[in-house]
Amino acid sequence: xxxxxxxxxxxxxxxxxxxxxxxxxxxxxxxxxxxxxxxxxxxxxxxxxxxxxxxxxxxxxxxxxxxxxxxxxxxxxxxxxxxxxxxxxxxxxxxxxxxxxxxxxxxxxxxxxxxxxxxxxxxxxxxxxxxxxxxxxxxxxxxxxxxxxxxxxxxxxxxxxxxxxxxxxxxxxxxxxxxxxxxxxxxxxxxxxxxxxxxxxxxxxxxxxxxxxxxxxxxxxxxxxx
Amino acid sequence: xxxxxxxxxxxxxxxxxxxxxxxxxxxxxxxxxxxxxxxxxxxxxxxxxxxxxxxxxxxxxxxxxxxxxxxxxxxxxxxxxxxxxxxxxxxxxxxxxxxxxxxxxxxxxxxxxxxxxxxxxxxxxxxxxxxxxxxxxxxxxxxxxxxxxxxxxxxxxxxxxxxxxxxxxxxxxxxxxxxxxxxxxxxxxxxxxxxxxxxxxxxxxxxxxxxxxxxxxxxxxxxxxxxxxxxxxxxxxxxxxxxxxxxxxxxxxxxxxxxxxxxxxxxxxxxxxx
Numbered sequence: 001x002x003x004x005x006x007x008x009x010x011x012x013x014x015x016x017x018x019x020x021x022x023x024x025x026x027x028x029x030x031x032x033x034x035x036x037x038x039x040x041x042x043x044x045x046x047x048x049x050x051x052x053x054x055x056x057x058x059x060x061x062x063x064x065x066x067x068x069x070x071x072x073x074x075x076x077x078x079x080x081x082x083x084x085x086x087x088x089x090x091x092x093x094x095x096x097x098x099x100x101x102x103x104x105x106x107x108x109x110x111x112x113x114x115x116x117x118x119x120x121x122x123x124x125x126x127x128x129x130x131x132x133x134x135x136x137x138x139x140x141x142x143x144x145x146x147x148x149x150x151x152x153x154x155x156x157x158x159x160x161x162x163x164x165x166x167x168x169x170x171x172x173x174x175x176x177x178x179x180x181x182x183x184x185x186x187x188x189x190x191x192x193x194x195x196x197x198x199x200x201x202x203x204x205x206x207x208x209x210x211x212x213x214x215x216x217x218x219x220x221x222x223x224x225x226x
Numbered sequence: 227x228x229x230x231x232x233x234x235x236x237x238x239x240x241x242x243x244x245x246x247x248x249x250x251x252x253x254x255x256x257x258x259x260x261x262x263x264x265x266x267x268x269x270x271x272x273x274x275x276x277x278x279x280x281x282x283x284x285x286x287x288x289x290x291x292x293x294x295x296x297x298x299x300x301x302x303x304x305x306x307x308x309x310x311x312x313x314x315x316x317x318x319x320x321x322x323x324x325x326x327x328x329x330x331x332x333x334x335x336x337x338x339x340x341x342x343x344x345x346x347x348x349x350x351x352x353x354x355x356x357x358x359x360x361x362x363x364x365x366x367x368x369x370x371x372x373x374x375x376x377x378x379x380x381x382x383x384x385x386x387x388x389x390x391x392x393x394x395x396x397x398x399x400x401x402x403x404x405x406x407x408x409x410x411x412x413x414x415x416x417x418x419x420x421x422x423x424x425x426x427x428x429x430x431x432x433x434x435x436x437x438x439x440x441x442x443x444x445x446x447x448x449x450x451x452x453x454x455x456x457x458x459x460x461x462x463x464x465x466x467x468x469x470x471x472x473x474x475x476x477x478x479x480x481x482x483x484x485x486x487x488x489x490x491x492x493x494x495x496x497x498x499x500x
Contacts, residue, residue: 031245049326056325060355064376114360118415122443129441156440195433198449200481201474202299202429205451208473209298211252212466223256223469 007220021218024210130160159187231498236491248480255476262475266456269439273424273446274310274460276400282315284399285392289409293326296406296428302454302466303426304334304404310461312342317388321353321362321374323409328355332378347377348387354378359409363416367395395421402426410435414443426453 009018026041066082069075084103091100133153134145165177166184173181215221280286288307292300311318320335322328332352344350353374356362365373370392371384383389391397396418403410404426413423422445425435429450438444448457452474454467 032242053325056328056355057357060325060328060378061357064354068375114364114416118411122411122415125443126437126441191433195430198429198433201452201478202296202450204477204481205298205429205470205474206296207248207298208252208256208451208470208477209301211249211473212256212298212469215253215256221257 003220017217021214024214028210130156133157159184163187231495233491233495233498236487237495244484248477251480252473252477255472256469258472258476260472262471264456264459264471266460269447269449270453270456271446271460273448274457276422276424276445277307277310277314277316280314280316280399284316285397286311286316286318287395287398287401288318288320288331289323289401289403289405289413290320290331291323291327291403291405291407291409292428293324293330297330298466298470299428299450299454300404300406300426301334302451302470303448303457304331305338306448306454306457306461306463306465306467307402307404307426308335308338309342309463309465310457312339312344313461317349319351319353319388322355323357323359323362324407325355328352328378346379347381351383351386351388352378353383359412360416363395363412367416367418370394394418400424406431410438410444414438 006014009015023041023045026037027045029035030038062082066078070078087099088103089100090096090098133156135150135153135157137145137150162180162184164184165173166181166188168177168181171177212223215223277286288304288311290300290304292304308318320331322331332354335350335352336346339346339350346352354377356374362373370389371382374383376382377386398421401413401417401421401423402425403413403423406428408431410423410425410427410431417423423443424446425438425444426448427435427450429452432447432449432453435444435447439447448454451467451470454465455471455474456467458465458467
């Protein structure tokens with residue numbers, strides 16, 4: 001009887017759990033067949049997610065970064081920032097559409113500048129890493145180099161060169177270049193297969209998470225594992 | 227009437243039966259008390275050792291941009307990371323770059339920190355939601371108090387005890403990026419040069435991050451719930467990763483079996499028809 005008392009939605013916390021269980025069953029009911037129950041909860045989920053985002057936007061963006069600096073710190077010129085951003089909506093007006101381009105131009109300019117910085121800090125270390133691979137035992141090696149490291153490095157270089165060859169379009173692929181590009185394509189396929197395999201694992205983990213919720217939180221069955 | 231063979235029957239099994247088998251398999255393996263010894267990969271070991279190498283009182287930034295959609299993968303990571311940080315008596319701050327991530331991470335952190343005796347504002351803080359990751363990182367690299375202004379409870383940043391001696395991201399020792407989206411490249415591109423990064427992606431994101439591991443742009447990585455399990459083994463705790471791992475492994479075995487059986491049946495059916 002105690003278990004039933006605890007199980008039933010007789011407290012705010014248990015009502016929350018029951019709503020969670022109901023939503024889970026509703027969303028997964030699509031696996032059986034298309035149904036209005038599923039459709040209702042799908043739309044509710046999308047609506048809730050969109051509505052929920054409004055709170056953090058107002059509190060953490062508009063209030064924190066706009067209203068408070070104007071009110072508390074007297075940074076009056078920020079008052080012009082939001083109206084300037086709203087110029088974007090002129091895009092819907094045929095006559096004054098050009099006004100929106102002022103905002104778009106500012107954004108593009110800022111992000112173009114940021115991208116230059118990102119390029120050097122993102123790709124140069126990778127280039128350095130790729131070019132500094134040890135491919136044979138150095139004659140005066142002071143550090144320990146394992147055979148497995150050498151093999152890994154060779155595999156890395158072969159894959160890198162063959163994939164780069166595949167993406168070289170400056171000349172026609174013939175003979176050895178064509179065969180190298182084909183090998184590169186195969187390596188790409190293996191890479192994409194790995195990503196797909198990981199996607200299956202991710203989706204499975206999401207399902208397991210919901211089943212765990214139903215068992216642990218809703219049915220209050222303490223599950224173990226490991 | 228065409229005679230149906232075993233192979234044609236196998237090829238036309240109702241998909242709902244397969245879903246049911248999968249569900250039963252997951253329930254059974256979640257309940258099973260089977261311990262599978264993990265083979266901890268170097269990326270997870272490096273992740274663990276990067277945090278182990280920090281000194282008590284060092285400052286860590288936890289970038290938490292996950293929400294309900296990837297809860298099953300990112301929550302085990304988030305919980306294990308916070309437990310590790312608190313075990314090492316490190317100070318930490320959390321920031322979110324998606325609106326729903328703010329409340330989920332704040333609520334979870336409050337629960338975990340209260341269990342460990344950490345006090346919000348004194349030992350840790352939550353910076354709330356920031357709408358643009360690039361501007362946030364660049365701003366925090368110069369002056370955190372100016373860039374963030376208030377924590378999630380609206381307390382001014384410069385008045386928080388946890389921020390004593392911390393002016394910018396340059397004073398932090400580490401960033402832990404827990405995310406299902408592409409926030410890692412922003413951290414790599416715009417962080418101060420001395421700031422190390424470790425990474426907790428969902429399984430989908432992990433394959434693309436190996437290039438960053440290879441170039442040492444990130445020092446360690448735990449992949450999805452499976453990575454969380456391996457990390458929990460190093461920490462010696464039973465968390466969500468450990469609870470999920472049997473179901474993850476057995477469901478994969480089942481799916482691989484389905485794929486093999488399906489392909490074998492298709493092959494045999496074609497052979498029979500020929």
